[in-house]
Amino acid sequence: MRLHSAELVSRTTANWDGVSAEIVDRRFGARPAELYTLSTRHAVYVELTDGIVCEREVVGFHSHRYISRMHLLSFRPAGSTLRGTASGSGIHSYGVVFIDPECEHLRQPLAQIGNEWTPFTALRNQQIWDEMAPLLAECAAADARKRPLARFYAVGRAIALLALLADETGQASYAGSGDRRVRSALAWIHDNLTHEFTLEHLADVANTSASQLVRLFRKSLGLTPMAYVSQRRIREAQRLLASSSMSVEQIAIHLGYSDQSHFTNRFRANTGVTPAVFRRERRA
Numbered sequence: 430m431r432l433h434s435a436e437l438v439s440r441t442t443a444n445w446d447g448v449s450a451e452i453v454d455r456r457f458g459a460r461p462a463e464l465y466t467l468s469t470r471h472a473v474y475v476e477l478t479d480g481i482v483c484e485r486e487v488v489g490f491h492s493h494r495y496i497s498r499m500h501l502l503s504f505r506p507a508g509s510t511l512r513g514t515a516s517g518s519g520i521h522s523y524g525v526v527f528i529d530p531e532c533e534h535l536r537q538p539l540a541q542i543g544n545e546w547t548p549f550t551a552l553r554n555q556q557i558w559d560e561m562a563p564l565l566a567e568c569a570a571a572d573a574r575k576r577p578l579a580r581f582y583a584v585g586r587a588i589a590l591l592a593l594l595a596d597e598t599g600q601a602s603y604a605g606s607g608d609r610r611v612r613s614a615l616a617w618i619h620d621n622l623t624h625e626f627t628l629e630h631l632a633d634v635a636n637t638s639a640s641q642l643v644r645l646f647r648k649s650l651g652l653t654p655m656a657y658v659s660q661r662r663i664r665e666a667q668r669l670l671a672s673s674s675m676s677v678e679q680i681a682i683h684l685g686y687s688d689q690s691h692f693t694n695r696f697r698a699n700t701g702v703t704p705a706v707f708r709r710e711r712r713a
Contacts, residue, residue, distance in 0.1 A: 435462035438520060443568040445583035447532025450568035451525050457481065461516035469507055470527040471546070473561055473590060476501040477522035485513040487548040495551040497521065500558050504594055506546030524565045528587045538588045546594070553619045554597060556668060560589045596664070610635040611649045614642060618658055622665060625685045628655055663699045666692070670708040677704045 438454040455462070466472075476497040485503070486492035488510040495501070497517075505511055507530050515521070530539055564586050567579065614635040631654055632639040646654045662684045669680050681692035696704050 431464075431466045431468070433462060433464040435464075435515065435521070441568055445580045447529040447535055448564070448583040448587040449527045450564045450583075451527075452477070452522065452565060452568055453525070454520050454522050456520055457515065457517045459518075461514045464511070464513050464515065466505065466511045468505060468509070468527070469531075470529045471507050471591070471594070472505040473526045473528075473557070473594070474503040474505070475524045475558065475561060475565075477524055478520070480519075481515050481517040481521045483513065483515045483551075485511060485550050487511050487550070493550040497523075500553065501551045502554055502557055502561075503548075503550045503552070504546075504597075505548055509548055524561070524568075526561055526564050526587070526590065528591065532584075534584045535587060535591070538591060549597065552597070553616065554593070556665075557590065557593050557597065560586055560593060608645050608649060610637045610642065611645050614646075614654060615657075618654075618661065622658070622661055623683055623685055631655075659695060660699070662686075663696060666696060666704065667700070667707065670704055671711040677708075680704070 433455065435455040435457050438456050440454075441452045443450050476499060479496075479498050481497040482494075483497055484492060484494045487505065528535065530536075564583060567583065614631050617631065617634045628639045628642070632642045635642055637645070643653050646652065646657065650657060652660070666680055666684055669675055669683070670677075673680075675683065677693070678689045681689045684692070686692035686695070693703055696702075696707070700707060702710070
């Protein structure tokens with residue numbers, strides 16, 4: 430069930446046997462719009478325009494207020510109930526990918542992931558967007574349904590999305606609940622992962638002291654802020670080693686490490702192997 434009081438201007442849809450995508454345009458006017466959703470499917474939403482003031486509450490979690498920005502992501506697990514409002518003017522666009530957990534092609538991957546899904550709201554995550562964007566492009570393509578292998582392509586993307594969502598929701602539901610200072614710091618980390626910064630800089634972003642931020646992170650995530658940064662960088666390095674042609678040195682520089690040796694040592698400490706061995710094993 431989905432209810433939205435803003436005027437529906439257009440909706441483009443595509444379905445691929447348990448996976449579907451939509452691109453929606455709605456018109457906003459003087460009165461705030463109200464929305465209510467209850468879905469039996471996992472849903473990943475992405476903002477495609479800026480400037481709408483939104484408030485979202487997934488039942489059982491804290492409410493979250495934000496202004497829409499391009500590529501902000503929100504995840505609603507199957508069975509979750511959402512209430513919210515949105516206000517602004519003009520046409521607002523968003524995309525959504527639905528994944529049916531009962532789809533026979535997805536049951537085995539879901540069983541292996543075995544995650545207890547946690548919703549999040551207004552998150553920036555480049556990896557999730559990179560997997561979601563091609564499905565929306567397929568949705569927008571006039572001949573998407575005519576492609577003979579479209580279903581297999583969509584299911585493959587859906588499995589990759591589920592793996593990334595499991596990884597993200599296992600880290601923290603920072604965009605939907607928790608301490609405001611932790612949410613601010615985590616959002617800034619995700620946007621600036623490839624830049625060099627210190628704990629003190631991060632504390633300034635969160636409007637708190639370095640020692641207090643460490644305590645808040647330990648309480649919320651069980652690790653320090655810079656340990657979280659290191660963990661995220663290693664995960665991004667793993668993705669780049671597996672899927673890009675960048676050299677180990679280029680990846681080290683891209684992720685803000687002082688040199689390749691430092692990167693190699695940190696990578697081996699976290700994964701047990703060097704970057705070169707990881708890449709060779711993954712590609713084999």
